[in-house]
Amino acid sequence: MYNPEKPYKQQILNSIRETWKSSAFFDVEKTASYPILKKTSLIEVFHTDGIGTKGIFHWKKRTFASAVQDAMAMNLNDLAMMRATPQTLQNHLYLPKDDHEAVLEIIRELVKSAKKFGIMVTGGETSIHNDMEGMDLSITMSAYIRRKTDLVPNKVQEGDTIIGIPSTGLHSNGFTKVRELYKRYQPVFVIPTAIYLLPVTEIREMYQINGMMHITGGAFTKLKDILTPKLDINILQEQSPHKIFWKLRSKGISSEEMYRTFNCGIGFVFSVPPEQAKTILSKYPTYHRIGHVSKGHGNVNIKSVFDGEEVRY
């Protein structure tokens, strides 16, 4: 989805919303960020995302399975957050040269991943862009939401506990910054993004989840999307994140920029009532309490794990 930190996000949404209308195929309802296309008890939604400039490293190291996992994760994790079940995907593969072996390996990995998640690959396109240094894989998924059970607000509530699911490292965001700071490749750059679809689906079927967020472009500023004007989300991260984040911090990135740009070790966030949090945390020992929701003014407050600095978005 469009990066919420960008000043043009709301203008884009206002603009595209003008095109949302019912048709021969669908009845349409407008929500804040996507239209819902109604058919019987199922609602169709769409999602698009890709790898970004991380693709430079995947291309150079030919880590195509990881590249596919990154592109799938970026879509599946956002759909998980929307409580949507993926159905079909179209892919648009960008390569800097026409490398048949690469194309076929990427499609093979894409099909493998699609089968794992029960998704149909309905078609796609390959573009040879000899004006670009790396690769990219854009994926557009169609998915469905069950009207009765899945169409619920995604907003935190006062007193909620914030649970964080660990990331695998940098995931697929902040690579423009990473490339500014590192002149040389590091193996940690190509670790693929964690896919949270299966655990998130399991947890949302069993527990009351008030709010969810996939920590991607815009990082912790994205939490503003699940806030309401009279509440604050307060993050106090106790677990030390991966080394790469400490190294980035030591290269002069402020805590404010760290939490705005990088996942800082946390890839997905739940906001749940405290008693539910207890059960979830005992069942999933790698998840951690990383904060709580209090009365406030629609702010995200973070006490930086790096230097104790207080950051506010």
Place this chain on the structure above:
Amino acid sequence: MYNPEKPYKQQILNSIRETWKSSAFFDVEKTASYPILKKTSLIEVFHTDGIGTKGIFHWKKRTFASAVQDAMAMNLNDLAMMRATPQTLQNHLYLPKDDHEAVLEIIRELVKSAKKFGIMVTGGETSIHNDMEGMDLSITMSAYIRRKTDLVPNKVQEGDTIIGIPSTGLHSNGFTKVRELYKRYQPVFVIPTAIYLLPVTEIREMYQINGMMHITGGAFTKLKDILTPKLDINILQEQSPHKIFWKLRSKGISSEEMYRTFNCGIGFVFSVPPEQAKTILSKYPTYHRIGHVSKGHGNVNIKSVFDGEEVRY
């Protein structure tokens, strides 16, 4: 769609076809190149395409309305060929730098075009790729086909007349070659691709169209897709194409490569019974008879307008 000239096209299709299966949302039937997702009397199909390296010129000249028209045309023309009515689109915009004004102008033009064709813009993504020289706009459309009237074979028949609809120039293909041959920008590079959706829809509702093809990547080799093994398509182009094609030919590109890479002045092709052709040609004076279908061996035979050379694919 995947370029038919690429040796890996069939392997890609065989591979992705493994993922086509029925689900809670759809019943699925497998066709040769796409799955049909059935709901009542309407069938949902998807399509993905973008601008390619032509985007370098649109970015440099900031011809964003033309860039949007190119991306829309690449999808709408292929859907027209599938007799599909577009419903929704997701966009994925690639820019070499974070230029808010450019983003907003592109979205504005996209919305304008979407409204013109009755399409909902359901969402999208913007990616800043500072490793690329130009822009790209990848669009994925969902569309519907009416089961009873639109689900017909797209194959030429013996004796058919081949009608060509003029292109506006280079359209959005062959720019890798163009950039090899031209060191300097020419205004003709940014002329947008013609959108054939409305005339094609009108014509297919009124006349018997046996085969249709959008002349894009792979150019006239794409006509093999609408051939059967015992027929040939014979092209004898009488109208002189745009100057740019003559210039490209004069830079040493053979006729064989010209017709494999460029639309050579013809953007869309119909194969229709001769008596229908007569009526269509009198109603649409800019369209031309450019060939016919004979008994043969599944070949596309072209007598080059440039040098009279006989080309066979």
